[in-house]
Amino acid sequence: MPADGGIGAPMKRREDVRFLTGTGRYTDDLNRPGQAYVYFLRSSVAHGKINSVNTEAAAAMPGVIRIFTGADFEGIGGLPCGWQVTDKHGQPMQEPGHPVLAQGKVRHVGDPIAAVVADTLDQARDAAEAIEADIEELPAVIDMKKALEDGAPKVHDDLTSNLCYDWGFVEENKGAVDEAFANAAHVTTLELKNQRLVANPMEPRVAIGDYDPAGDNSTLYTTSQNPHVIRLLMGAFVLGIPEHKLRVVAPDVGGGFGTKIFHYAEEAFCTFAAKQLRRPVKWTSSRSEAFMSDAHGRDHVTKIELALDADNNFTALRTETYANMGAYLSTFAPSVPTWLHGTLMAGNYKTPLIYVNVKAVFTNTVPVDAYRGAGRPEATFQLERLVDKAARELGVDPIALRRQNFITQFPYATPVAVEYDTGDYEATMAKLEEIADLSGFEARLEESKKKGKLRGLGVNCYIEACGIAPSHLVGQLGARAGLYESATVRVNATGGLVVMTGSHSHGQGHETAFPQVIAEMIGIDPSMVEIVHGDTANTPMGMGTYGSRSLAVGGSAMVRATEKIINKAKKIAAHLLEASEGDIELKDGAFSVAGTDKSVAWGDVTLAAYVPHNYPLEDIEPGLEETAFYDPNNFTYPSGAYACEVEVDPETGKVTIESFAAADDFGNIVNPMIVSGQVHGGIAQGIGQALLEGCVYDEDGQLLTGSYMDYAMPRADDVPYYAVDHSCQTPCTHNPLGVKGCGEAGAIGSPPAVVNAVVDALQRAGKTEVTHIDMPLSPSRVWAAMNQ
Amino acid sequence: MTNVTMTINGRSVSGTVEGRTLLSTFIRETAGATGTHVGCDTAQCGACTVHVNGASVKSCNMFAMEADGADVTTIEGMANADGSLGTIQQAFQDHHGLQCGFCTPGMVMTAAALLKENPTPTEGEVREYLSGNLCRCTGYHNIVKAIMAASGQDVSSIAAE
Structure with a gap:
């Protein structure tokens, strides 16, 4: 193994050089010869009937090539939903159509009405202003509970109501759960909101459609986390282009955080229009457009209850959640409040009985789908706020209450259908106490008091399910896709390797970390390995990057393919060394015969594979290239414990994060530097949710947070240095690397720590009536809570 | 025109x-x-x-x-004449001050302006100066650390990147 480049080495990232010198190639950096530009005219009202769209004057404006409206997409498929949830009565969810351009009605601010294609973007934008859209505004439904009232305006006239589904999990347990509550010694109840967020990757979305009439081939360049998924959804369900005639390229992508998973109307439009017009068509989202067209995240309203016995053991948990779907079903939206949320409600605790009810609701808002953590932050926030509240009501230490109820035996089958293969929650809690210096809190509290500040400490645990997912399982749960991953490993004659992976890197550092794994397996320098991703033309069918799955699933596929390579290379080496294959060992980039000094170098074997003069041609084919598809047989279960200390200004309610510590168990670690960076970023997003961010609609459905002037993103002076640790490692038991995934943990684990800390600060200051404040904990909300 | x-x-x-x-x-x-x-x-x-x-x-x-x-x-225009990474660029790579890379050019240019004005800024000064630059990936930890390191200050006591 190379001393500085194998598994566990904090290798500097090779991709950084191009990003630091301005030579990265993001989608907006690409331009195609003869390219035209599209500008979308979007609805300015939340709900309206389209009486007419008159494009005559606009079409005559300079540079305009063609203006498309919903009528141009009649007979063409709408955007599909990739997950069908079955409700508690066994019925499929209500699934409305989602046209590429609005037909008949507009259903949210930002819904595209018309698309102007012109020679320049400015010409397209100017012409869009000349379109006369006669839209009769209709009453909008924004609040989820009002949307479910009798007589509420319907977002989709062809559905029976605004209820997408009413899901019960596990429905058979409901009676037993209710009985446990009836017999409880203590019940703690909490009502809370997990507010709507906007993912806000720094790179806005971009799509370029291109068409080559010579071969009848379409190409889409797009800012996607999963180009194969887009190819399948758009080709098969929207435009009717077979996959061998459609190429999707996602080059350097500037962050995703979930919102670049989904198939969007703009992608389908550009691909469609390029073929219609025989010209490449480019769309670049502005940030304002992103706020009203990127799928949003979270937006749950929940009531959660915990039953405890007289010894403070958790005996049952019951939740009722309203989950906003927005105006249409985004690609994976139905799965987020159900299978990615309800299955995590056991958390780190051995609560024997759990019942989760989720009502998914259509409203006249931007569609809601997965955002970093997707369902798991919502589950963690509810549970960890609730346990904190319970401890306070019972007068016991919140950490001790958690410890008492920790799951300690693995594997552990939860009452919500998943089986945790491994974990050690006590270990991460003990590590947290150390790195957060929890024993020194009282002294810091005194220091804060001297400054006139209220100090609080918030601690919580989290568990998540990553590495999505066993295809046979998610198929039963309604997924309309498999969730394996693929890799092709191509060894060149001179020994270098190219790995073509279905995973996609948009900040996670695959180009550095994946070669470390290969380097470890073969014993070569990682610089001999190149990673290729993001282009359906040169990678095998893959499912892409989300749900912290790249290394756990994509990395496992790469390991399996590399194992095939090594097995074949050993056969070649055995031939060259005139030895038995079973005696061949691979170490430090050379094959040797066990117990002898006979060996042959990696490069000599790879050369023989392609120049097979002395080669066992009767037994094996020339060449050295293998493909593997890996389908996991369980999720992975990262876990950890987080602590936050805050100061609250009693005069203004302003919260300052004084420290943040995270002790995570991610199983084995390939590149600890990259892992820490992932946790840092997740924590900042969690702090952003807890203190700053929130997407706000007024009652008419106008988006009040439509730019960075109104939507408060966390900035450098809003956050501290973080103390992160991932030395507690219980390796995953079912994937070859023993890895669990680290991409979402920070965003899942951090919001409850912050809110717990603020409530703690207020409680210590005698505000005992303050048991919860809804996020974001803005100065005005905290001040109001203190002065209620 | x-x-x-x-x-x-x-x-x-x-x-x-x-x-x-x-x-x-x-x-x-x-x-x-x-x-x-x-x-x-x-x-x-x-x-x-x-x-x-x-x-x-x-x-x-x-x-x-x-x-x-x-x-x-x-x-x-920020690399050295021989094409190697400039001091700030190198510090960003050394301390993992970037992930997706999209905000990175702006971060490097802002950092260069800061260090020209204030060659040895405090952590607080770096954070304040960066408040006009958004990053969604890094949580700022390693960006701040990289800029401190690029200014020649000892960052070994700051939590590992």
Whole structure:
């Protein structure tokens, strides 16, 4: 193994050089010869009937090539939903159509009405202003509970109501759960909101459609986390282009955080229009457009209850959640409040009985789908706020209450259908106490008091399910896709390797970390390995990057393919060394015969594979290239414990994060530097949710947070240095690397720590009536809570 | 339409622009220097930060016409003469100060402006100076640390990147 480049080495990232010198190639950096530009005219009202769209004057404006409206997409498929949830009565969810351009009605601010294609973007934008859209505004439904009232305006006239589904999990347990509550010694109840967020990757979305009439081939360049998924959804369900005639390229992508998973109307439009017009068509989202067209995240309203016995053991948990779907079903939206949320409600605790009810609701808002953590932050926030509240009501230490109820035996089958293969929650809690210096809190509290500040400490645990997912399982749960991953490993004659992976890197550092794994397996320098991703033309069918799955699933596929390579290379080496294959060992980039000094170098074997003069041609084919598809047989279960200390200004309610510590168990670690960076970023997003961010609609459905002037993103002076640790490692038991995934943990684990800390600060200051404040904990909300 | 000429990373670039053409558009499309990124339309994110006559400027917030005759430096002009990474760039790589890379050019240009004004800033000064630049990936920890390191200060006591 190379001393500085194998598994566990904090290798500097090779991709950084191009990003630091301005030579990265993001989608907006690409331009195609003869390219035209599209500008979308979007609805300015939340709900309206389209009486007419008159494009005559606009079409005559300079540079305009063609203006498309919903009528141009009649007979063409709408955007599909990739997950069908079955409700508690066994019925499929209500699934409305989602046209590429609005037909008949507009259903949210930002819904595209018309698309102007012109020679320049400015010409397209100017012409869009000349379109006369006669839209009769209709009453909008924004609040989820009002949307479910009798007589509420319907977002989709062809559905029976605004209820997408009413899901019960596990429905058979409901009676037993209710009985446990009836017999409880203590019940703690909490009502809370997990507010709507906007993912806000720094790179806005971009799509370029291109068409080559010579071969009848379409190409889409797009800012996607999963180009194969887009190819399948758009080709098969929207435009009717077979996959061998459609190429999707996602080059350097500037962050995703979930919102670049989904198939969007703009992608389908550009691909469609390029073929219609025989010209490449480019769309670049502005940030304002992103706020009203990127799928949003979270937006749950929940009531959660915990039953405890007289010894403070958790005996049952019951939740009722309203989950906003927005105006249409985004690609994976139905799965987020159900299978990615309800299955995590056991958390780190051995609560024997759990019942989760989720009502998914259509409203006249931007569609809601997965955002970093997707369902798991919502589950963690509810549970960890609730346990904190319970401890306070019972007068016991919140950490001790958690410890008492920790799951300690693995594997552990939860009452919500998943089986945790491994974990050690006590270990991460003990590590947290150390790195957060929890024993020194009282002294810091005194220091804060001297400054006139209220100090609080918030601690919580989290568990998540990553590495999505066993295809046979998610198929039963309604997924309309498999969730394996693929890799092709191509060894060149001179020994270098190219790995073509279905995973996609948009900040996670695959180009550095994946070669470390290969380097470890073969014993070569990682610089001999190149990673290729993001282009359906040169990678095998893959499912892409989300749900912290790249290394756990994509990395496992790469390991399996590399194992095939090594097995074949050993056969070649055995031939060259005139030895038995079973005696061949691979170490430090050379094959040797066990117990002898006979060996042959990696490069000599790879050369023989392609120049097979002395080669066992009767037994094996020339060449050295293998493909593997890996389908996991369980999720992975990262876990950890987080602590936050805050100061609250009693005069203004302003919260300052004084420290943040995270002790995570991610199983084995390939590149600890990259892992820490992932946790840092997740924590900042969690702090952003807890203190700053929130997407706000007024009652008419106008988006009040439509730019960075109104939507408060966390900035450098809003956050501290973080103390992160991932030395507690219980390796995953079912994937070859023993890895669990680290991409979402920070965003899942951090919001409850912050809110717990603020409530703690207020409680210590005698505000005992303050048991919860809804996020974001803005100065005005905290001040109001203190002065209620 | 007006003809403008400016020097971008030492190269004279001319082009015809409308009054509304932004400097960021000129840099990306006329000069072809696509390292300068546009992340918002309200001058809030700082991804488009460049130097105009030595001053840090959000290039989406300046018309190309206003930069007629100016000397502009972008991320493409920040490497050493031999092509190796400059001090700030190298510190960003050493301390994992970037992930997706989209905000990075603006971060590097802002950091360069800070260190020119204040060669040994405190952590608080770095954070305050960066408050016009958004990053969604790193949580800022390693960006701040990288800038502190680029200023020649000892960062070994700061939690590991």
